[in-house]
Amino acid sequence: MTLLPVIEATACCAPLTRDAMTQSQADDLAKSLKAIADPARLRLISIIAASEGQEACVCDLTEPLEIGQPTVSHHLKVLTDAGFVTRSKRGTWAYYALVPGALDSLARLLVTA
Amino acid sequence: MTLLPVIEATACCAPLTRDAMTQSQADDLAKSLKAIADPARLRLISIIAASEGQEACVCDLTEPLEIGQPTVSHHLKVLTDAGFVTRSKRGTWAYYALVPGALDSLARLLVTA
DNA sequence: GACCTATATCGATGGTTGTCAATATTGACT
DNA sequence: AGTCAATATTGACAACCATCGATATAGGTC
Numbered sequence: 001m002t003l004l005p006v007i008e009a010t011a012c013c014a015p016l017t018r019d020a021m022t023q024s025q026a027d028d029l030a031k032s033l034k035a036i037a038d039p040a041r042l043r044l045i046s047i048i049a050a051s052e053g054q055e056a057c058v059c060d061l062t063e064p065l066e067i068g069q070p071t072v073s074h075h076l077k078v079l080t081d082a083g084f085v086t087r088s089k090r091g092t093w094a095y096y097a098l099v100p101g102a103l104d105s106l107a108r109l110l111v112t113a
Numbered sequence: 114m115t116l117l118p119v120i121e122a123t124a125c126c127a128p129l130t131r132d133a134m135t136q137s138q139a140d141d142l143a144k145s146l147k148a149i150a151d152p153a154r155l156r157l158i159s160i161i162a163a164s165e166g167q168e169a170c171v172c173d174l175t176e177p178l179e180i181g182q183p184t185v186s187h188h189l190k191v192l193t194d195a196g197f198v199t200r201s202k203r204g205t206w207a208y209y210a211l212v213p214g215a216l217d218s219l220a221r222l223l224v225t226a
Numbered sequence: 227g228a229c230c231t232a233t234a235t236c237g238a239t240g241g242t243t244g245t246c247a248a249t250a251t252t253g254a255c256t
Numbered sequence: 257a258g259t260c261a262a263t264a265t266t267g268a269c270a271a272c273c274a275t276c277g278a279t280a281t282a283g284g285t286c
Contacts, residue, residue, distance in 0.1 A: 016162065016216070021159040023156070026126055026156045026159070027152045030150055030152040030155055033146055033149060033155075034147075037147040037150040038143055039136065039142075039159065042129065042139040042142055043134050043139045045129060046129055046133050046134040046139070047133050054191065063185070096123075100135060100225075103225055103226075106135040108220070108223045110149075110220035110223075111217055111220045112213075
């Protein structure tokens with residue numbers, strides 16, 4: 001499933017509270033919010049963000065959350081599809097990094113006035 | 114179901130990206146995000162926010178969204194439980210108003226550094 | 227009280243989603 | 257080629273959720 005990346009979804013629009021949203025604006029924003037509205041995914045973002053270079057290896061993400069490796073992989077895919085993180089493979093390892101500004105664009109949409 | 118209001122859920126904490134979150138912090142934040150991660154609820158917030166005094170009657174909320182009245186009522190309850198809006202009844206009508214600062218507290222948690 | 231209007235609650239239903247176990251893929255190393 | 261380690265994908269299942277129709281509640285008016 002391809003998903004409108006956050007940055008594009010947010011580049012165009014007035015804040016949530018300025019004007020009544022259209023249905024498709026609401027759909028896009030809801031998709032972005034759904035992508036981060038999960039405890040496991042929030043913790044993944046949080047760990048990645050706190051890591052050096054805002055980048056972390058999957059091997060460092062599996063233990064702290066107490067869920068299986070396939071589930072971690074699934075959550076990382078959701079975050080990637082939504083445009084919050086990017087994946088780069090180096091050797092056998094996969095590194096996930098925050099997309100700079102992605103969370104901020106989203107946050108800006110929620111601020112009132 | 115009682116839910117930790119956004120304001121309280123966010124009053125205490127460092128931004129999402131400063132430090133690794135605990136499980137319960139992630140649970141709370143995810144609940145707040147889930148509450149607004151729905152197109153119908155985003156449009157409700159949006160319409161309320163764009164109204165005079167950031168307050169709107171349910172009667173003005175049912176038509177624009179093209180969903181049934183019980184569904185609108187359900188979404189408003191979710192938003193109320195999560196602390197984004199408050200309900201006040203005047204006569205036969207129910208008015209929902211934005212909780213000042215609720216969305217902003219949430220947004221602040223998402224901003225990086 | 228009887229009736230109407232506005233809103234809330236209940237029960238059911240179809241669709242989505244988080245999780246897991248099992249398996250596949252990919253890359254490194256001998 | 258063969259093996260091992262890291263990660264991704266698949267298929268299944270239970271839990272959750274958005275929506276609806278039907279009904280209940282509450283306030284106003286006659």
